[in-house]
Amino acid sequence: MNVAEPTTTVVDASGVGPGGITRTLTEVVRHWPAGQRLVVVAAPAGWQLPAGHVAEVELLSRQVAGRGQAIGRAAASLRAITGRLKPGARVLSMSPSAAILGSRLPVTTVVHDLAFRLWPHDLSAAVRRYRQISYGTAVRRSSLLICVSARTRHDLAGLYAVPEERTAVWHPGSDLAASPGDPPAPLVELRRRGGSWLVVAGHAPHKGVELAVDALPSLPGQVLVVLTGGNRVQRYDDAVRRAGVADRVLFLDHLPESQYAATVGGAAAFLMPSHFEGYGLPAAEALRLGTPTVVSPDPALHEATGGRAVRMTAWTPQALVAAVTEAAARPRPTPDRHGRSWRTSVAELADLIAASAGPRPAAARATR
Incomplete structure (x- = not known):
C-alpha cells in the first residue's frame, strides 16, 4: 500500500523580529498538525525549535546580519527549496518580507500590523523604505493575507486597497507552554x-x-x-x-x-x-x-x-x-484555562493556508 507523503509547508521567517512575532513563530512550529512537514527558512539567529513539536520540522537556514544580505539569502533559499517540492506544497511567510520574491509556490502572508505607516515615529528612513517594499511585495504576491485582528484587516484595506476576499482574520492563541516557576x-x-x-x-x-x-x-x-x-x-x-x-x-x-x-x-x-x-x-x-x-x-x-x-x-x-x-x-480575574489555545489557533491557520494554496493573484492596486 502506498503511503501519502506529508504535505510540506515552507515557513519564511525572514521578516520575524523581536516580540510577539517570534512568539507566534514558535507556537506555530510547536503546534503544527502531526503528519505534516515544515521547512523553516531564515529563522532568527537565536531561535530554537520548540520542545514538543509534533510535525516533521527541518530548520533550513537562519537570518544573517545586514538586511539586504539576509533577504537575499532567504530569497535564494526559498527559490531552491520551492523549486524541488512537489505540487501541493506551499509557503507561509510569518511577516511581510521581500524574500518571497524567490518563492516558486503560492504564498500566504501573516500581517501583524501596519505600524510603519500609522505609527512611523522612531523608524529610520531606510526601515520605512524597506517595509514599504516588503509590504507591497506581500500584497502583490500573496494568495491570502492573514490579519491577526480585524483592526489590521481594516488598515490593510484602507492603505493598500486589498479586497476583503484576499484577506482573513486569524487570532493567535494565548496559552503558555510552561507553567509559572519563580520570577527573577x-x-x-x-x-x-x-x-x-x-x-x-x-x-x-x-x-x-x-x-x-x-x-x-x-x-x-x-x-x-x-x-x-x-x-x-x-x-x-x-x-x-x-x-x-x-x-x-x-x-x-x-x-x-x-x-x-x-x-x-x-x-x-x-x-x-x-x-x-x-x-x-x-x-x-x-x-x-x-x-x-x-x-x-x-x-x-x-x-x-x-x-x-x-x-x-x-x-x-x-x-x-x-x-x-x-x-x-475589581476582583482579581480567575485564570482562564479554557480560552483560545495555540493548538486550536494553529489548526485554524493550517486550514486557512491549505484553502488558499491556489495560483498567485494578479497584482493589487498600487498603494496610495
Missing part, C-alpha cells in the same frame, strides 16, 4: 519584603512605557517591571531619568517562559498603554494567567482582550493611573 531573583526578594510590581511590555518604542514611567509617582508602593525582550529602548531609559524613579523601575531582558509566566502572573497588574498595536498578545496572555490588565484605547487591544481589560480613556499618565486604580478595585 529581584522580584523574589521584592515579594519576600511584601512589595508588589506592575509589568509593562517594553521591547519597542510604540509600547507607551513612558506613560507608565510618568504615572509611577502616583502609584505608590509599586515597582515597574519593563519586559524588554532583549531590546532595550533608549527613550524609556531617558523617561526614567527625567521622572527620577530609577529605584522603582526594573528592566528585564528576555525571560524563559516559566519566568515570564511567573513575572506576569504575580504582578499586581499588567499594563499595555501602547500607542499602536496590531493585536496585543501579551495582554491576552496576562488575562489568561489571571492578572488584572490595563490597555490603551487602541482598538486592537480591546479586540485581543475581548473587552475584559480595563481601558484607558486617553494616552496620558493620568488616564493610566485611573485605569490601574480601577483594575485594583
Whole structure:
C-alpha cells in the first residue's frame, strides 16, 4: 500500500523580529498538525525549535546580519527549496518580507500590523523604505493575507486597497507552554519584603512605557517591571531619568517562559498603554494567567482582550493611573484555562493556508 507523503509547508521567517512575532513563530512550529512537514527558512539567529513539536520540522537556514544580505539569502533559499517540492506544497511567510520574491509556490502572508505607516515615529528612513517594499511585495504576491485582528484587516484595506476576499482574520492563541516557576531573583526578594510590581511590555518604542514611567509617582508602593525582550529602548531609559524613579523601575531582558509566566502572573497588574498595536498578545496572555490588565484605547487591544481589560480613556499618565486604580478595585480575574489555545489557533491557520494554496493573484492596486 502506498503511503501519502506529508504535505510540506515552507515557513519564511525572514521578516520575524523581536516580540510577539517570534512568539507566534514558535507556537506555530510547536503546534503544527502531526503528519505534516515544515521547512523553516531564515529563522532568527537565536531561535530554537520548540520542545514538543509534533510535525516533521527541518530548520533550513537562519537570518544573517545586514538586511539586504539576509533577504537575499532567504530569497535564494526559498527559490531552491520551492523549486524541488512537489505540487501541493506551499509557503507561509510569518511577516511581510521581500524574500518571497524567490518563492516558486503560492504564498500566504501573516500581517501583524501596519505600524510603519500609522505609527512611523522612531523608524529610520531606510526601515520605512524597506517595509514599504516588503509590504507591497506581500500584497502583490500573496494568495491570502492573514490579519491577526480585524483592526489590521481594516488598515490593510484602507492603505493598500486589498479586497476583503484576499484577506482573513486569524487570532493567535494565548496559552503558555510552561507553567509559572519563580520570577527573577529581584522580584523574589521584592515579594519576600511584601512589595508588589506592575509589568509593562517594553521591547519597542510604540509600547507607551513612558506613560507608565510618568504615572509611577502616583502609584505608590509599586515597582515597574519593563519586559524588554532583549531590546532595550533608549527613550524609556531617558523617561526614567527625567521622572527620577530609577529605584522603582526594573528592566528585564528576555525571560524563559516559566519566568515570564511567573513575572506576569504575580504582578499586581499588567499594563499595555501602547500607542499602536496590531493585536496585543501579551495582554491576552496576562488575562489568561489571571492578572488584572490595563490597555490603551487602541482598538486592537480591546479586540485581543475581548473587552475584559480595563481601558484607558486617553494616552496620558493620568488616564493610566485611573485605569490601574480601577483594575485594583475589581476582583482579581480567575485564570482562564479554557480560552483560545495555540493548538486550536494553529489548526485554524493550517486550514486557512491549505484553502488558499491556489495560483498567485494578479497584482493589487498600487498603494496610495
